[in-house]
Amino acid sequence: MQRRSFIAGLGSAFLLPGLARAAAPLAAEPFGLGIASGRPQPQSVVLWTRLMADNPAERLGTAIKVGWSVAEDERMQKIVRSGEATAEPQWGHSVHVDVEGLKPRRPYWYRFTVQGKASPIGRTRTAPDPAERLATARFAFASCQMYEHGFYSAHRHMAGEDLDAVLFVGDYIYERSWGREHVRRHETGIPTSIEEFRDRYALYKFDPDLQAVHAAHPWIVTWDDHEVTNDYANDSSPDVRDPGLFLRIRAAAYQAFWEHMPLSNKVKPSGPSFRLYDRYRFGDLAEVFVLDDRQYRSPNACFPESYHNRYLVDCADRLDPARSMLGAEQEAWFADGMKRASARWNLVAQQTLMAQLDSGKDGKHRFWADGWDGYPMARQKLLDAVTASPTRDTLVLGGDVHSFWTADLKRDYAAARSLVVATEFVGGSITSQPQADKTSQERASRNPHIRYAKGGVNGYGVVTLDARHAAVTFRTVDKVKERSSPVSDLARFVVEAGQPGAQRA
Template sequence: MTSVTRRSLLIGGAALATAGAGLATAGAGFAKLDDPFTLGVASGDPGSDGMVLWTRLAPSPLDEDGLGGMPNRVVPVHWELAEDERFRRVVRRGVELARPQTAHSVHVETFGLRPGREYFYRFRADRHVSPVGRTRTTPEPWVVGQDLTMCFASCSHYGEGYFTAYRRLAEDQPDVVLHLGDYQYEYAGKAADVRAVVGPETRTLADYRLRHAQYKTDEDLQLAHSVAPWLVVWDDHEVENNWADGVPEQPDPDFAARRAAAFQAYYENMPLRRGAKPNGVDMRLYRRIRWGGLVNFHMLDTRQYRDDQACGDGWKTCAEAGAATRTITGAEQERWLLDGFRRSRARWDVLGQQVFFAERDREDGPEKELSMDSWDGYLASRDRVTRGWVDAKVRNAVVLTGDVHAAYAADIKADWDDPASRTVGTELVCTSVTSGGDGNDTSDEVQLRNNPHIKLHSRRRGYVRTRFTARELRADFRSLPHVRTAGAPATTLKSFVVEDRRPGLNAV
């Protein structure tokens, strides 16, 4: 793999600015723009012959109206895709129109590329050239021997710390990045914040656009987006804390409009295909990405279709959570997922999703106290999904999780009431990028005692780096000592290996 640093990623952009690389000047006859590429570039949802390339024009990204200082007109944006970072071997180029109706965002869907290859891309609007991004296509469907490095992260509150974890993730040179939700937070700034959050609590389209723009101005986040394609799904804070389908956290007659605004801004600011474009209060975010024959990524949405949290939410002993009809995925998404298990021929089937999957009892005694905002609040739904991959004879099932601002590693059991029951899968939970501040080194001894299937718990910040091969999955839990000041190093807190056809965590 080509070694890509922040400097080398920018070389291509500088070369294009100097030489023009054959791209026509855009916007002739209009007032010239200030640099519109303040939000960086990104790519996502790769396939074996292409991917999505993204940018959004915003010369003044923190304008209160959320429009980034752009004029109310369509702006042509030229793009190029090359096999080398100096753009000597350009393989695709074209023009997309950045429109005011979508906050001058650009989603280029490329096709006809070679499988399993690295590519570089850049944009030009008016006389300005974007930074250069690196992306890649997935291997051909039958290829198993091409190993995969994947990093995943979640929960990045701008005000509660610096995004150093994103920079450290980028330095690991992943082939793909998964973001499992809480990419941005809806709250207004507070006195304890270490960085100022602009704007009020997000409720309108202008609010959400502005909040996404502020996050995207962060250089560490821009770097992480620029080194690899991303697969993104939301959790709750992209809209509002603990929302469930059409139910807000607190009664709100305008929640449908708020949800629609949040969905629109999310699409505008993420490298998603056109099939994810929202239709009012609906947005199809669950999808499947096949990384050759090695990994199937089943990207889930556990917010938009769920029943409301049982027993009023929170940590409870709650009979309602066990109701057979309760669902966290909705019936249609569940059928799609179970069908994907039955059709899978991949070495590893990975669920990229938001909330804790394994049982997590936080109280001593005979009665279990469980989180109603996790799969523990949807017991029948979890049983159907687990039974689905077991009955389909999925070769290796792995669940990836965010949300809880702590790192966990857990075995998934066939029977949660019997610690000696068969292990049928693995759950890896990333801690937050910044949410909750610096964190600490203490573990929850009650949780570890009551849940022997949980093999790791840490409240430090960071991310998880994984390496998939035909023989094993290795997971390195990367930890930062602080986030309230910038520049922390990342070290490996703990590593585990899961062997092919042998579910269960092995510490290394």
């Protein structure tokens, strides 16, 4: 199916929102949204696809059987697992297969079939055995792929990297149009129903570069705000003030997220609730904690004024120790996991910049309400759990701020002697309009624990671990507004084991 007819189909769906969509035949290319794998474990991975109707303005009707197979070779000669899954209408005809019984730390290739048609072949990789002594482990971390702001050359390049997994930390879709110099359009308005969210994911998923990176590596995913709506916090939204109505939108958004991600059948969303946070282990080198800082957080400090002026200046509420970013249950889970961690490195994959970033001038303090600076006591609690971990080295990986950052994480930024307890890297945005570099530099210069900042560019990060070092490289896209652009290295850092804090390499 041509991209143009897909987008035209979305347009007609938008023009007829009140009409039930007709049950349509399967598309000539039923796997037009691509294939994916994720949730790598030593013996299992999840495979994903979603069947397409002939016309995206219409919907497939009844449940459809889909075959899948997993092989040890790229030509799919040595099949080791195969079976049949059902694409059900109530889950948008998405397919999620929990493939069990695999061997640890090795590549596998996979393919789906439906009604005599085969998908492209994808490659995935199982995690190493938890006890295995690994020489290295390698992850890309990425976020913020606003469709209208650029093309996905970063993803095309990431597909060619040698990785154990991609860590995607949020803003996979954007619910609304914003920013300058759009290179393509959403075509439809702000989604609120399950059908509208499915269309938005389908539009993004139709991109060939995004499909390529999904077909090349297993993904470990979490979300940020734009998978639902800008700057939402738990059941409160800046736009929809009725929490009951907002939770119905959140339920549709969470369901569509599950339907389009390589997530397990064992963890499906239930109404507006979805347990997304998770922990992974990669041999003796890495314990990866994936956080959800949206679903359970307390409302913005000094709400609702902070929704108008997104910065907090004099807001005593900000320091209320009862305010939570992760919610009590996830906090306890994190603290327990940190206490029992036994790999060489802890990685914390989460949404946004964790280090304090005071943007006040002339002796005044000013903090971004929506990030960790709006929840400083929750940040202290999280860093206390990091400090209590027997694993001494923790890296925090983030996104959201559409710029690159390297920072020392301290429990208390007001105390000059507060120790560095972890090292933070924020990996830019895939396409989303970057923060102006002037702004990044100004803010970095007033916050001495910020070791590096770069705005005005797009890209992602790659972290390579061994027993003694963690090396992080920031990669940038030369021309995000062009369909195909080279990607080059922006900066490189090394963290020595036992010595938190990054050194420029």
